[in-house]
Amino acid sequence: MSVRYARTQAEKLVDRLGMSSVPVDVEKIAEQLGLPVMYADLGAGVSGLLISDGAEAHICVQERDAPVRQRFTIAHEIGHHHLRHQFEPGHHVHVDRGHYVSERGPRASDGADPKEVEANRFAACLLMPMRLVREKVAELGGGPLLDHHVSHLAGAFRVSEQAMTIRLSSLGLL
Numbered sequence: 001m002s003v004r005y006a007r008t009q010a011e012k013l014v015d016r017l018g019m020s021s022v023p024v025d026v027e028k029i030a031e032q033l034g035l036p037v038m039y040a041d042l043g044a045g046v047s048g049l050l051i052s053d054g055a056e057a058h059i060c061v062q063e064r065d066a067p068v069r070q071r072f073t074i075a076h077e078i079g080h081h082h083l084r085h086q087f088e089p090g091h092h093v094h095v096d097r098g099h100y101v102s103e104r105g106p107r108a109s110d111g112a113d114p115k116e117v118e119a120n121r122f123a124a125c126l127l128m129p130m131r132l133v134r135e136k137v138a139e140l141g142g143g144p145l146l147d148h149h150v151s152h153l154a155g156a157f158r159v160s161e162q163a164m165t166i167r168l169s170s171l172g173l174l
C-alpha cells in the first residue's frame, strides 16, 4: 500500500463510474459503492466516521461542517473503505478529527499515520481527478495560473482553495 496506489485507485474509480463533470458527486460515489452517507452532530472536533460491521459499512459526516469540508470527509472515508484499510476485524468505528484539510496536514506531514495519508491522497484525487483538472485548466487559456484562477477552480470542483493549490502543484500545474 502506498500513496501512489491510493492515487491510482481513486482515478480508476472515477473512470469506472463515468464521472465526467465537476463537481464530482462524492455522495453518489459512496452510494454506488454501497456506503450510505448520513449526517449527524458528531460532537466537537469530529468531522467523520467510517462505521464498519463485517461486510457492511457506512459513513457519518459532521452536519455542522461546511459543505466543502463535508465533501472532503466523505471522499476521505470512501478512501479508507475502498483501499480496504483494516482498522480492526468485525464491528469498528473509525473516527476522523479533521486534521486532514489537506494531504499535507499535520498528521500527513509527520508521516506517523500512513492510512490517513493514503486516505487524504485518495480524497484529493477523487475530488480533483487529474483528467478533469487538466481539462478545466486548459479551458482557462493556457497562461500561468493566477490566484483568481485557483479560486475559480476551487469553486468549480467544490473544494477548498488550499486543497486545490496543493493538487495543482502536485500535478505540476502551478
Ligand SMILES: [Zn+2]
Pocket: 076, 080, 095, 096, 115, 116, 119
Ligand atoms: Zn481517516
